[in-house]
Amino acid sequence: RKEVEQDPGPFNVPEGATVAFNCTYSNSASQSFFWYRQDCRKEPKLLMSVYSSGNEDGRFTAQLNRASQYISLLIRDSKLSDSATYLCVVNIITGNQFYFGTGTSLTVIP
Amino acid sequence: DTEVTQTPKHLVMGMTNKKSLKCEQHMGHRAMYWYKQKAKKPPELMFVYSYEKLSINESVPSRFSPECPNSSLLNLHLHALQPEDSALYLCASSEGLAGVNEQYFGPGTRLTVT
Numbered sequence: 228r229k230e231v232e233q234d235p236g237p238f239n240v241p242e243g244a245t246v247a248f249n250c251t252y253s254n255s256a257s258q259s260f261f262w263y264r265q266d267c268r269k270e271p272k273l274l275m276s277v278y279s280s281g282n283e284d285g286r287f288t289a290q291l292n293r294a295s296q297y298i299s300l301l302i303r304d305s306k307l308s309d310s311a312t313y314l315c316v317v318n319i320i321t322g323n324q325f326y327f328g329t330g331t332s333l334t335v336i337p
Numbered sequence: 338d339t340e341v342t343q344t345p346k347h348l349v350m351g352m353t354n355k356k357s358l359k360c361e362q363h364m365g366h367r368a369m370y371w372y373k374q375k376a377k378k379p380p381e382l383m384f385v386y387s388y389e390k391l392s393i394n395e396s397v398p399s400r401f402s403p404e405c406p407n408s409s410l411l412n413l414h415l416h417a418l419q420p421e422d423s424a425l426y427l428c429a430s431s432e433g434l435a436g437v438n439e440q441y442f443g444p445g446t447r448l449t450v451t
Contacts, residue, residue: 259438270427270442271380273339314379318438323368323387323431325440327379 228253233315233328241336244305248331250298250315257326259318260291262300264311265330271314275300305335339364341443343428349449352418358446360411360428368433369411370440371403374425386411387433418450 233250240246252260260277275282277289277298288301298315315328341362350356360369368387372380385393386405394403400422402414411428425447431440 261439268425268447270445273439273441276439316440318431318440323370323385323392323433323438325370325382325429325431330379 230254230326231315231317231328233331235329235331237332237334239334239336240305242305242307244335245301245303246305246333247302248300248313248315248333250300250328252296252298252317252326254317254319254326255296256321257296257317257319260289260298261316261318262287262289262298263314263316265314266311274313302333305333307335307337310334339441341428341430341441343426343443343446345446346444347447347449349451350415350418351451352420354418355414355416357415358413358426358428358448360413360443361409362430362441362443363409364430364441365408366430366432366441367408368431368438369405370429370431371401371411371413372427372429373422374427374445380427384413415448418448420450423448423450 262274263271264274265271275289277291281290286303290299312330314330317326344359371383374380383397384403389405404412425445427445428443
């Protein structure tokens with residue numbers, strides 16, 4: 228069983244749409260949770276850390292459900308520049324291990 | 338400053354060559370990582386250094402040899418690579434402490450083995 232499961236998509240949405248990505252993790256000892264964005268042929272860049280109470284940064288909202296071992300990312304009012312692959316990442320502090328989902332591809336269409 | 342730097346940006350090497358990839362961070366992070374990433378796949382962990390000691394080796398072939406000369410530097414020595422080793426090699430660092438432990442990536446070295 229994979230540590231982190233993520234729907235690979237692709238998601239093709241029109242500009243202005245709201246889109247949600249989901250991710251589940253298997254290890255209940257997981258301590259930190261993140262969403263990264265990766266553009267084609269570039270490195271992953273940290274988009275948001277995900278806190279237990281949920282957190283919002285502009286058009287982006289991240290939520291964590293520890294009981295269901297589930298993380299989500301909501302993007303409102305999608306822009307063309309949001310087109311990228313979104314990676315769900317889980318950290319287990321023991322061994323400083325980070326586990327990656329497969330990534331979800333998003334294309335925002337004019 | 339959340340910058341991780343990597344050199345070179347691009348590298349083409351033959352199967353008999355020896356080369357090294359370099360990574361540097363000045364964020365005081367105590368954990369550093371090497372990942373390999375193939376197209377349309379997530380990064381695949383190779384090595385983790387924690388407090389300058391190798392803590393994880395994900396069964397990486399010995400033709401890849403990591404080195405951590407000090408807390409800011411991480412090298413990956415390459416020797417006798419195969420064409421299937423062609424990939425983007427990413428270095429990353431994190432605080433290595435309990436709590437929210439964000440990981441920052443360098444821009445990567447795009448390696449082609451001919």
